[in-house]
Amino acid sequence: xxxxxxxxxxxxxxxxxxxxxxxxxxxxxxxxxxxxxxxxxxxxxxxxxxxxxxxxxxxxxxxxxxxxxxxxxxxxxxxxxxxxxxxxxxxxxxxxxxxxxxxxxxxxxxxxxxxxxxxxxxxxxxxxxxxxxxxxxxxxxxxxxxxxxxxxxxxxxxxxxxxxxxxxxxxxxxxxxxxxxxxxxxxxxxxxxxxxxxxxxxxxxxxxxxxxxxxxxxxxxxxxxxxxxxxxxxxxxxxxxxxxxxxxxxxxxxxxxxxxxxxxxxxxxxxxxxxxxxxxxxxxxxxxxxxxxxxxxxxxxxxxxxxxx
Ligand code: NAP
Numbered sequence: 068x069x070x071x072x073x074x075x076x077x078x079x080x081x082x083x084x085x086x087x088x089x090x091x092x093x094x095x096x097x098x099x100x101x102x103x104x105x106x107x108x109x110x111x112x113x114x115x116x117x118x119x120x121x122x123x124x125x126x127x128x129x130x131x132x133x134x135x136x137x138x139x140x141x142x143x144x145x146x147x148x149x150x151x152x153x154x155x156x157x158x159x160x161x162x163x164x165x166x167x168x169x170x171x172x173x174x175x176x177x178x179x180x181x182x183x184x185x186x187x188x189x190x191x192x193x194x195x196x197x198x199x200x201x202x203x204x205x206x207x208x209x210x211x212x213x214x215x216x217x218x219x220x221x222x223x224x225x226x227x228x229x230x231x232x233x234x235x236x237x238x239x240x241x242x243x244x245x246x247x248x249x250x251x252x253x254x255x256x257x258x259x260x261x262x263x264x265x266x267x268x269x270x271x272x273x274x275x276x277x278x279x280x281x282x283x284x285x286x287x288x289x290x291x292x293x294x295x296x297x298x299x300x301x302x303x304x305x306x307x308x309x310x311x312x313x314x315x316x317x318x319x320x321x322x323x324x325x326x327x328x329x330x331x332x333x334x335x336x337x338x339x340x341x342x343x344x345x346x347x348x349x350x351x352x353x354x355x356x357x358x359x360x361x362x363x364x365x366x367x368x369x370x371x372x373x374x375x376x
Contacts, residue, residue, distance in 0.1 A: 072099040073130045073344055074101045074125075074130045074131045075129070075132065075133060076101065076103065076129050077092070077103050077132070077133050077135065078136055079135040080108035080110065083158060087333040089110075090333070091333035091336070094334060095338065095341070097338075102114050102115070103115045103116070103122070103299060104122040119148060123151045130151065131153055131155065131344065132144075132145075132153050132154075132156070133156040133158075134155065134157050137226045137227070137231075138160045138161070138162055139226070139229070140231075141161070142162050149171065149178050153180060154181040154183075154344050155182050156183045156336075157183065159210070159241065159355070160236075160240050160359065161353070165357060165360050168351065168356065175349055176349070181344050182349040182350075186241070186248075187241070188315050189244050189267075190317070191330070192326070192327070192328035193315050193316060193326060194249060196326070197311055198249040199252065200266075200309060201302060201309065202251065205304060206303070206304055207305070208282050208284075208302075208303040209284050210301045211242045211284065211300050213287070213288050214288070215238055215289075215298070217235075217290040218376060219296075223376050227269065231258040232323065233269055234263070234268075234271060234290065234372065235270050235288040236288065239359070241314065243295060243355040245300060245315050246300065247354040247355055249302075250282075251356070254277050254354075256358060256362060257276045257277060258276045259366035259369045261367070262371045263369070264371050264372060265370050265372060273286075273288045273293065273366065274287055275358075298313055298315075299311065300315075303326055307322070308321060346357070
C-alpha cells in the first residue's frame, strides 16, 4: 500500500533550519516540504508565508509543522498549528516556560495530534551506547563541560541573550538532554550560579552542582570560549571512566578505542517524527527544560561586563 508523505511546513528559516532541517527533510522521502513560514526569510523553491497562521490559511492540506524559531514565541505558533489539526515538532528548548509546554501537550492530546519535543544531541552517535554501557555500572561522579564561542555559533543572535533566550543554557540544555538520557537516576539541582552581562537578561556563563543517585554531577557552561571548543561529559564508574566528547558524537569507554560515527542527529529526529505520526503518539520529555528552570529559580546571579556580538 502506498503511504502518503507527510506534507510539512517549516517555521523560522534561520541557521538551524538551513544547516540541518532542510538537508534532513530533502533526504527523507516520508516528508514533503510544501511551505515555509518566516517573517523575512524565503526559500527559492518553496512557497513562503510571513507567519504560521498565514501559512495554514494558504495551504489547506498541510499535515505537520516543524518549528525552528527561537523558543520565546513558539507557544503561539505551536498552538495555532495544533488547533488546525497539525502534528508539531519543536526545536529545543521546546518553549520558553514549563507552563507553555505542559499546556501544549494537553492541547495536542485533546486535539488528537502528535507533539514531539526534539533533543537533537540525544541522537548523537555515542549517546545510546553510553546509556546502555552505564546501565549496570555504579556511577560515582559526573562532570559536564560545555564551553563554546557565542560569536562563532550564534553570530548576531540577540534573542539568545534576551529574556526567554536561555543564554548559555541554549547550548547547555543539549548537555542536560544527554545527561537525562544516559543517567539512570533523576538529576536534582543543589546549587547554581550565573553570570549575566550588564544590560542583558540571560547568562553568558553558569555552573551547577547536582546529584543523580549517589553521584555528584558538576556542570560548567561557558559562552565565551575561544580556541578549542568543548562539549564533554565524563562519568566515573566502578568500571572506569566513560567519556562522551564533541557533543555526544565520540564515545570513549575504558580500555577501548575511541568510537566516532558520522553525524545523523537530524535525520534521526525526522525519522522518529515520521514514526510518531504513523503511530499517532506524542513524545514530550521536559526534563532538560525542568533543570534549566530549576537553575533559573535557584541560581546566585552576578552581573558581569556588557557584551556585544
Ligand atoms: P536563528 O538563526 O536566529 O533563526 C531563527 C529564525 O526564526 C530567524 O532567522 C527568524 O527568521 C525567525 N524568528 C521568528 N521569530 C523570531 C524572533 N522573535 N527573534 C528572532 N528570530 C525569529 O536561530 P537558530 O540558531 O536557527 O536557532 C533557532 C532554534 O534552533 C533555537 O531554539 C536553537 O536553540 C535551536 N538550535 C540551534 C542550533 C544552532 O547551532 N544554531 C542547533 C540546534 C538547535 P525571520 O526573520 O525570517 O522570521
